[in-house]
Ligand SMILES: NC(=O)c1ccc[n+]([C@@H]2O[C@H](COP(=O)([O-])OP(=O)(O)OC[C@H]3O[C@@H](n4cnc5c(N)ncnc54)[C@H](O)[C@@H]3O)[C@@H](O)[C@H]2O)c1
């Protein structure tokens with residue numbers, strides 16, 4: 001029966017996202033049918049109920065994806081954050097549970113940077129106050145006198161996507177741009193014509209306008225508190241269109257009341273949607289309700305990107321913007337995608353053909369790959385092995401953790417090849433010295449997955465459907481007996497491959513069958529004369 005995947009959407013999304021999920025482009029089509037439950041601005045109690053049988057959650061900043069929610073989500077495999085900040089998602093727990101978290105970095109950058117500049121201009125020219133007064137019939141040309149941006153210094157904390165766009169815009173207003181971001185290279189500062197400050201203190205001491213553009217995390221929460229605000233020049237102003245809590249709100253209120261800081265423009269708050277009342281009502285503060293990403297253009301880009309991420313994740317592909325798989329970024333090419341599927345298949349096969357206690361798994365790769373691509377193959381192999389050998393839900397996200405928990409070691413080795421060979425050898429070693437199995441696989445023509453060996457036996461068989469792995473004595477009549485037994489049990493053979501180590505010695509056969517096979521049928525095979533073993537390998 002076709003599986004149905006439930007996608008719960010709890011925030012407002014652009015129509016393009018729903019269009020792409022409902023009418024999937026052929027290259028992203030998923031085999032499951034999708035049940036989309038779209039509840040923009042969903043209340044918490046509804047989310048907690050709906051999440052129980054949800055497979056994919058698409059959310060915006062108002063949905064806290066915390067431990068309470070995750071623990072109720074028994075079927076969840078993807079959390080898709082339709083924006084950048086994921087401070088509201090318990091990523092550690094999601095990782096532990098094997099849930100992939102994705103986001104859409106860069107897609108709302110321009111909108112957030114434009115809003116930041118809008119807030120800055122509105123603040124220094126008192127535009128909201130002048131508008132209110134004038135639209136109410138007033139005409140106060142002297143009351144609404146402001147200050148210019150030209151020649152003032154803006155201090156940017158976090159020169160990432162939004163930060164460097166703000167830097168560019170500020171340059172357009174002839175501002176001096178200084179920035180503090182210890183995590184990026186000198187080059188980024190140079191390219192964005194921002195003077196690098198090595199400490200936050202240096203930056204604070206020199207800026208008239210302080211604008212924060214860092215993520216909210218343990219390190220940045222409260223990074224601008226009373227001490228830091230007092231390190232700024234008297235008469236400075238503060239912008240926060242990043243996250244509430246980066247600038248401590250009570251401290252900001254204090255310096256505003258003292259008149260030490262003369263203005264603040266804020267889009268993001270500690271307690272959304274009910275921010276600190278005294279702060280938002282302060283006469284020198286202008287506020288917006290977290291609308292940095294709220295433009296038609298940003299929402300289109302986000303909607304399109306998030307739908308593609310979800311479809312890729314459902315297809316088992318590695319997504320473009322994984323949050324909790326930092327060591328695997330883009331799945332570079334289609335070739336790598338096909339190779340990673342081979343890696344998953346060969347290890348899933350290997351997991352089903354031994355009877356000893358495994359201790360070490362080893363993948364030998366004959367190809368020319370970079371470190372990142374090798375990591376993809378490693379994760380695919382672990383995932384393939386564990387998805388047979390573990391009761392837990394295994395994904396690229398938690399595969400390594402589960403492996404560690406099971407006390408298994410993984411080794412990976414690459415044998416560089418002068419020609420473009422794509423071959424894999426997957427080995428499982430037991431604790432005893434003689435316990436070992438190996439399975440070889442190859443990509444013919446760069447795309448067709450074939451099993452090429454099991455231990456010393458050579459094959460060329462498709463790694464698809466269910467397979468029977470049989471060992472027998474190399475004597476006449478075995479193939480005939482097996483063929484008629486399977487026919488009697490209504491099993492159709494798609495491919496039969498026999499390999500032997502020497503004439504009259506041991507033989508191994510692989511039988512690829514159409515459809516599913518009952519385990520009793522395989523058990524019956526073992527009773528045939530000259531059969532040593534027969535086992536079913538499934539889920540390929
Ligand atoms: N108001 C909105 O609607 C809106 C829209 C977009 C982004 N945002 C928020 O803006 C912030 C920046 O977004 P982005 O897309 O530019 O992210 P980004 O990841 O591209 O940039 C963040 C930068 O902060 C730097 N950084 C991290 N920790 C730091 C620290 N302790 N000190 C100094 N620098 C540090 C990083 O090195 C990085 O360069 C995030 O909080 C994001 O959630 C808000």
Ligand SMILES: O=C(O)[C@H](O)COP(=O)(O)O
Pocket residue numbers: 011059060061062082083084085086108242290292293294
């Ligand atoms: O983190 C972000 O990208 C912004 O805060 C926008 O988030 P939202 O559009 O989901 O509120």
